Amino acid sequence: MDTITRRRFLIASGVAGALATGAAAYSLDDILATSGERDDTAKTLVLVTLYGGNDGLNTVIPYADPAYAAARPGMTYEPETILRLDDEFGLNPGLTGLHRLYQDQRLAIVHGVGYPRPNRSHFQSMDIWQTAQPDRPGTTGWLGRWLDTAGGDPRLAISFEPALPPLLAGSGSAGATVPNGKLALPGGLTTATLGNLATAEPGVSPALARAAACFADLMRVQDMMREVEAGAADDETDDGEPPAATATGGAAPPLDKQLALVAKCIEAGAATRVYSVSLGGFDLHADGRDSQKDLLTRLDGPLAAFADRMAGKGVVIAVYSEFGRRVHANASDGTDHGTASHMFLLGDGVAGGRHGEPPSLTDLDDGDLKYTVDFRDVYAGLLADVLASDPEQILDGWTGRLTGILT
């Protein structure tokens, strides 16, 4: 969204004045008037987080490299089942949809994405990816800081998980979370009452101020989501649910449901510019090959269908995980925590193909791949080319940028 459109959006929604002075009550009619306020040329970023550390080497497989088979006895796939990209690399057999998109030049694979002095803790590494602050992860996410610069309206950045992913937390604002798209106020509660609860009072603790601000955010999101049908009902049973590995984003609804909600919002012309969705369970220390294929299948189907549905709508999708896995398998036929891995980018304006330099499988850093692309270079491209913002301001002065992928 360019500045003029944003200002128009903010004024129309009442954010510019009301929020600055502590969120006076909005009437729903004020908010309704903003429906569909959106620059047709504004692009949308859909960020897909794979929690648990996806094994990159068994996702984009360097099947022609003898060092690969040597490092992964018992964990490699049958050569004929690997979905070939070229003479060097192939995709995991579970990624048939992404393979088709690659062949259509719509999927970009960025090799060797990581950061200096890799951290092998899920939580620390995920913090690093979400804050984009490898030296000392702070308390704001990279897209939360973008939201701060974009006016702070929570409707601009949305997730469908119950808890806010740290990447959407800014210093003065926060993205909104919308579980299953259901946003009807419970019986008897009026918008005026909600407005009262949302009224901030000076001098209260930051926690209390944030609790009140939630209701202000809720009022604004509520109207936008009114346009969007509720998602499918919750599945209360766990029947057939695959066992979760540790360190997953286990609380999120299934990826296809999340992406269906994103698609509905985008098709309804919502003002939202950033959607955060996630899939967990990639921490496969044992019996990794088959479990990973199953998980990647659950990524591939919804993601490819979403990419097809969004074609021509200015949507760019980025997929990442907090780290890859150790090059050498452990003997439980799994892999322990590693470092650099791939990112996937797909959508409108993405130049398909393989980008960046694949890390060597033999010149390792303590058993792990050496990164060749700093993840902030990729973020900078997304911030500049998708969100039309200034990456340097948001990424603490980082000036690197991966070029040639986004137009």
Place this chain on the structure above:
Amino acid sequence: MTDRRALAHLLRRLTFGPTPAEVDEAVRAGYDATLDRLLRPAPPPAPPELGPDPVARLADGADREQRREARRAQNDQMAELTRWWLARMTGPGAAEKLTFFWHGHWATSARKVRSAQLMLKQQQTLRRYGTGDTGPLVRAMLRDPALIIWLDGQKNTRRAPNENLARELMELFTLGLGAYTEDDVKAGARVLTGWQIDRATGAAALVAKRHDTRPVRLLGRTGTWDVDSYAGLLVQHDAHLPFLAGRLWARYAAEPGPTPAATARIIAAGRDTTALLRALFQDPEFPGTNGRQVKQPVEWLVGALRQLDVDVAALETRQQQRLVAILRELGQLPLRPPSVGGWPAGNEWLTTSTGLARLRAAQTLAGLAPATADRLTGPDRADTLAALLVVDTWTAGTRAALDSAKDPRQLLAIGLGSPEYAVH
């Protein structure tokens, strides 16, 4: 802070949400006496009768349908255990809150463990060892079948070390980041090799031929360790008590903190969880945390159930299931932490969706306590409600929202859904 506020603050943090009568009693007894009384060891509750693990009892040749059926029965047992625990949490005292703290600390999920018997066994271990010296606790947890399954301990063998348990043991359970190296993770994994779970009996045992007995260099010393001596090394490590004090502070006091000075005062209490808690609640920085902590969903719900005098154990199963569903919507289902790192803390709970879920849940709760709600009448009904919910004060905005309530039940629901009640 007045005595009443100080005691309400103490009770809100040390227990699962006090009733006004409990605050009255604490005011009469005084701060230190109340603290002593609540920290006195309580006998562990009699465990629920879950019966045997249906999956463990499956015959070798069980077919697909039998496995499905056993899995379903297993899920039912887990749901029963969850409802039982929720009812336990609404009892008086500080013991179950501490059990819940340790559950979030040694965060193990039923999603992978699957056996309700093993989840219960871990919970009983946390109850038995969670109040005292952390040495026996760590030793017991390293033998805990649910934890071993959760972190792939049974896959960790001499020929094939698996780092999962050793890493999280040091990062999340005992020392914290920065106190150990990647080489320590590898060495620790070797020390922990060889533990196997017998699924039929649910027991953990060390299998000698899978165990690596070679000496390793671990945390700056070279030698041969077993789980007990490794646990000893960890709990005697300089980083252990400050780390634990930080975790206790984050859940019982408020983030950020504690300050280095407060940490020093707290860890002077020594390696005993009850003593650490006493020091935390007597620390001069603790009163300043009043109103600055976001309630976890379990704290929010259990506190409300206690204050509304809802007898959870006496509710119909369907109503109990509704309460569990509330916790799922709020994002915190006991026995199912999202990851080994446990649940989020602080502002991460304060989102548009949890705000809405709290408003919805508040309606359900008000409906469960009609007798309590009906007492909320008269011109000072907002003050009566504040006393009932042990809220220090309402902001002007919330007072206006309460004034708009059409009937006592709606008044109660708005109070439960208010920003003031979301923090403590």
